Amino acid sequence: MxxxxxxxxxxxxxxxxxxxxxxxxxxxxxxxxxxxxxxxxxxxxxxxxxxxxxxxxxxxxxxxxxxxIEPNAVIESSAMDGVPVRALPVLHGGDYICLGFAVGPSGEFIYLSDVKEIPPETMQYLKDLPRIKTLVVDCLKMRAGNFAHAAFEEVREWIDELKPEKVWLVGMGCGIGDHDEANRIIQDEMGYPMVELAYDGLYLEGFRL
Structure with missing residues (x-):
């Protein structure tokens, strides 16, 4: 803060x-x-x-x-410069509610930075979107076991269900291993070519906001 x-x-x-x-x-x-x-x-x-x-x-x-705001609120504020933003409640360990956000037109950019579990209502909202162009999602390490953060074992289940066009993983710890090697394992060995670890200085463009 x-x-x-x-x-x-x-x-x-x-x-x-x-x-x-x-x-x-x-x-x-x-x-x-x-x-x-x-x-x-x-x-x-x-x-x-x-x-x-x-x-x-x-x-x-x-x-x-x-x-x-309410956990499912649609934010209408001049601070957003007219870009629609919807809050997405997720669970960040136990029953603690953390807010992700859907930014722009339906499915353009989904941001879930601190999540261990996606509640059924939020998952249904995401599944009902016509598409998810970009998903940014928490991924502490490769194998599950942390109380508050998802691992790729869990994230891949969400990817299989939601079928986003592009996925950027954030919040990685040392347990993710070498950056390039983790990308190779996820993309080549596991078969998720649309998934990539984010990095400092990453710049995304081409959104319809």
């Missing part, structure tokens, strides 16, 4: 710090909001302004606007 300030343009003024682009919108459901309030009260409390009209804060902390 603190590191979000590195994604914001701000300038030092005397005194204080000004954020000319305004706050970053954060979308989350109520249970997560309660947890964030406990751990980051200095971010969830009203910011300390030296000059609210000019957006000048007392110090350079992350400047955030929290938007509490």
């Amino acid at each position: 603190d590191d979000l300030r590195d994604l914001q343009l701000y300038e030092h003024v005397d005194p204080g710090v000004r954020f000319p682009s305004g706050p970053i919108n954060v979308f989350l459901h109520e249970a997560t909001m309660q947890a964030v309030r406990l751990r980051f009260d200095y971010l969830t409390n009203p910011p300390v302004y030296l000059d609210e009209a000019k957006g000048v804060l007392e110090r350079p902390i992350s400047y955030l606007k929290f938007n509490v």
Whole structure:
């Protein structure tokens, strides 16, 4: 949460710090909001302004606007520049609900970054899409066994069911092994040529948003 300030343009003024682009919108459901309030009260409390009209804060902390949504909400916000976004509840260990997102027209871009299990309602929504162009999905390691994160043994079952055109795996740990070797095993030995491990600096384009 603190590191979000590195994604914001701000300038030092005397005194204080000004954020000319305004706050970053954060979308989350109520249970997560309660947890964030406990751990980051200095971010969830009203910011300390030296000059609210000019957006000048007392110090350079992350400047955030929290938007509490329902787990299945369709987000309609100017922050999205008119791009439709639907929240997708998934389970991130036990009964903890984490939100994935469907971005753009139906099935254009599905993002499930922290998931151990896809609940039946979310799976049905994904299966009902006319196609899934790009799926970004959690994959800690090759073999299952982690409480909160999926492994490729589990992810491949979702791929078989949803048949996405392209899959990028994220959230890998050291257990995934060598990057290129893991890609070779998944694509050549296991027969999933559409699947690839993501990497720092990856840039995706060609979406209809």
